[in-house]
Amino acid sequence: xxxxxxxxxxxxxxxxxxxxxxxxxxxxxxxxxxxxxxxxxxxxxxxxxxxxxxxxxxxxxxxxxxxxxxxxxxxxxxxxxxxxxxxxxxxxxxxxxxxxxxxxxxxxxxxxxxxxxxxxxxxxxxxxxxxxxxxxxxxxxxxxxxxxxxxxxxxxxxxxxxxxxxxxxxxxxxxxxxxxxxxxxxxxxxxxxxxxxxxxxxxxxxxxxxxxxxxxxxxxxxxxxxxxxxxxxxxxxxxxxxxxxxxxxxxxxxxxxxxxxxxxxxxxxxxx
Numbered sequence: 001x002x003x004x005x006x007x008x009x010x011x012x013x014x015x016x017x018x019x020x021x022x023x024x025x026x027x028x029x030x031x032x033x034x035x036x037x038x039x040x041x042x043x044x045x046x047x048x049x050x051x052x053x054x055x056x057x058x059x060x061x062x063x064x065x066x067x068x069x070x071x072x073x074x075x076x077x078x079x080x081x082x083x084x085x086x087x088x089x090x091x092x093x094x095x096x097x098x099x100x101x102x103x104x105x106x107x108x109x110x111x112x113x114x115x116x117x118x119x120x121x122x123x124x125x126x127x128x129x130x131x132x133x134x135x136x137x138x139x140x141x142x143x144x145x146x147x148x149x150x151x152x153x154x155x156x157x158x159x160x161x162x163x164x165x166x167x168x169x170x171x172x173x174x175x176x177x178x179x180x181x182x183x184x185x186x187x188x189x190x191x192x193x194x195x196x197x198x199x200x201x202x203x204x205x206x207x208x209x210x211x212x213x214x215x216x217x218x219x220x221x222x223x224x225x226x227x228x229x230x231x232x233x234x235x236x237x238x239x240x241x242x243x244x245x246x247x248x249x250x251x252x253x254x255x256x257x258x259x260x261x262x263x264x265x266x267x268x269x270x271x272x
Contacts, residue, residue, distance in 0.1 A: 002017050010227060012040045013034045013037070016044045023056075040232070045235075046122070050079065057120050066267050073264075079265065081264070082262065099253040103199055105248045113178050114270055115245070117269060117270035119244060125262040126261060128259060131251070133231075135229065137193075138223075138245075140227060150183070153183050156206060157206075159203040162175045194223060196219055241268075
């Protein structure tokens with residue numbers, strides 16, 4: 001029997017007692033609503049092939065290949081391989097692979113004209129210690145803004161570019177900024193969130209550079225609160241999906257490099 005329980009502080013829900021390969025539409029609807037309500041959803045103890053993982057992921061929407069072509073699965077380009085080939089030919093640690101996702105708080109796909117709706121990971125190998133993923137609520141960040149900032153940011157667009165050097169092929173590195181509302185109303189929940197990414201934001205439209213830079217610095221200091229947080233400790237077989245429209249995340253790049261931390265990753269497009 002499906003069990004749904006909240007695991008974080010206003011963000012994060014865990015589902016157990018289901019097999020996503022055979023889940024009914026009625027059970028998926030409950031699971032999906034729990035995700036919309038809590039931003040981050042974990043389904044535990046799953047045993048999936050790649051086609052099964054893709055089939056389940058497509059229930060959330062259309063899968064869009066990640067722009068990092070070098071880390072795509074060779075046979076399934078919709079899947080990004082995380083944690084694979086983290087050592088260079090000379091035996092040194094490739095920090096770009098090892099620290100991927102751990103550079104700072106971010107939301108996936110902000111550099112796209114239509115940002116990713118969601119990101120989903122399936123855990124294949126987990127180290128003995130470290131390697132957790134941290135999540136924070138964009139709803140909580142917006143709610144805590146002083147009214148002067150809410151008023152000032154209403155209708156303002158932010159410019160975002162791809163923010164992780166070393167992952168893209170040279171022909172894919174010339175990103176022009178994509179512009180999105182900094183105060184974003186979630187299409188499904190109807191709630192307002194602070195849509196922000198400290199790694200990818202480069203400007204705020206309608207402000208002189210100095211004022212834009214000052215506002216960005218202030219928002220960086222306000223995006224993560226003591227509340228509205230969840231830390232996920234991975235287990236093999238976990239599937240975790242997070243809503244990029246209303247949450248931030250970062251990986252803890254702190255696990256033993258000689259151990260594996262490997263996931264399949266998909267990006268869910270927001271074309272609806």
